[in-house]
Structure formats: structure tokens, C-alpha cells
Amino acid sequence: MTARLDLGTAPICDFDGTMARLDVGWADLRVRFGVRSIEELWLGERDDDWSIVTEAEITAAADAQPVEEVMDALARAERYAVLTNNDEGAVGCFLERFDKHAAKAVVIVGRRTLGGSKRDVDRFATGFRLCCTALQLPACDAAVYVGDGAYELEFAGALGARAVSAPLIATSPDDEERL
Numbered sequence: 001m002t003a004r005l006d007l008g009t010a011p012i013c014d015f016d017g018t019m020a021r022l023d024v025g026w027a028d029l030r031v032r033f034g035v036r037s038i039e040e041l042w043l044g045e046r047d048d049d050w051s052i053v054t055e056a057e058i059t060a061a062a063d064a065q066p067v068e069e070v071m072d073a074l075a076r077a078e079r080y081a082v083l084t085n086n087d088e089g090a091v092g093c094f095l096e097r098f099d100k101h102a103a104k105a106v107v108i109v110g111r112r113t114l115g116g117s118k119r120d121v122d123r124f125a126t127g128f129r130l131c132c133t134a135l136q137l138p139a140c141d142a143a144v145y146v147g148d149g150a151y152e153l154e155f156a157g158a159l160g161a162r163a164v165s166a167p168l169i170a171t172s173p174d175d176e177e178r179l
């Protein structure tokens with residue numbers, strides 16, 4: 001038997017690849033937008049394209065497969081925050097499916113709140129602090145962060161948080177595209 005995932009009482013959690021696995025056709029969207037990475041959309045005035053991405057994410061969230069270990073750990077927490085590069089609406093759509101979770105999510109900091117990618121270290125820190133405040137944590141170093149991307153675990157660790165790898169860590173470029 002493997003040990004239960006321990007995220008403490010008030011963790012901060014990434015969404016895609018961590019809480020759920022969204023089946024979004026990223027390759028088709030990249031071709032459609034003429035970009036090598038969806039993150040490139042931040043470089044221009046691409047609001048219409050972001051709307052298309054959001055629609056695809058919300059559709060995927062409606063029947064996305066949950067990552068059971070993480071969802072179980074969040075169910076044991078008192079409250080939690082979500083810090084994600086996905087649209088807030090996709091997280092909301094996913095959480096609606098899980099009664100005991102929706103009320104515990106005190107804040108969802110997604111790309112609309114961030115106004116850019118959390119792969120930017122300063123933007124990550126800003127979003128992280130919003131989560132800590134909503135969770136009523138005294139400081140960032142009291143936080144636990146769980147995510148599937150190496151970059152976010154590094155950023156959270158640099159802020160003094162305990163960084164926990166999601167059970168299914170991103171291993172392929174398409175996993176990394178998970179926002």
C-alpha cells in the first residue's frame with residue numbers, strides 16, 4: 001500500500017495534470033492559431049483565440065478524469081486554493097461535479113486573474129500570495145503547493161512553500177502544454 005498524499009489542511013493546487021486531466025486538443029489549437037505553444041497567445045492581442053481556448057477547456061472540464069489521489073487529499077483538507085494557467089471557468093465547471101470540494105475552494109486564481117502566464121516567476125508569486133491571503137496563511141512559507149510541472153514546484157519552493165509533485169508528473173511536451 002502506498003502512503004496517502006499529504007497536502008495538509010490548506011494547500012494550493014495546480015489544476016490540469018494535478019487535480020484533473022483535461023482532454024483538450026492542444027495540437028489542433030496550435031495549428032489553428034499558428035503558434036508553437038499556446039503560451040505564445042500572450043504575446044499578441046489574441047482575446048478571440050483565448051475565448052476559443054476557454055471554450056475547449058470548459059468542454060473538457062465537464063468530463064475530465066479526476067486525479068483521485070489529489071482529489072482525495074483535497075477532500076481531507078479544510079480548505080484549498082487553485083492556482084492555474086487555465087481559465088477560472090474550467091475549474092469551476094470541474095468542481096461542480098464534486099459536492100464536497102466546491103465549498104472548500106476558497107479562491108481560484110486562473111489566467112484571467114493573473115493576466116498572463118504563471119510560468120512567469122513574478123506573476124506566479126503574485127498569484128501565490130493571493131492564494132495565501134484567501135487561505136488565511138500567515139506567509140508563503142506556511143503553504144503547501146502541489147503541481148505537475150517542474151517549473152511551478154521550483155517557484156513554490158523558492159517562495160518557501162513545501163512543494164509536492166502531483167502523482168502523475170508531466171513527462172512529455174504535450175503534458176507540459178497542459179496549462
Ligand SMILES: [Mg+2]
Pocket residue numbers: 014015016017018147148149178179
Ligand atoms: Mg498542470
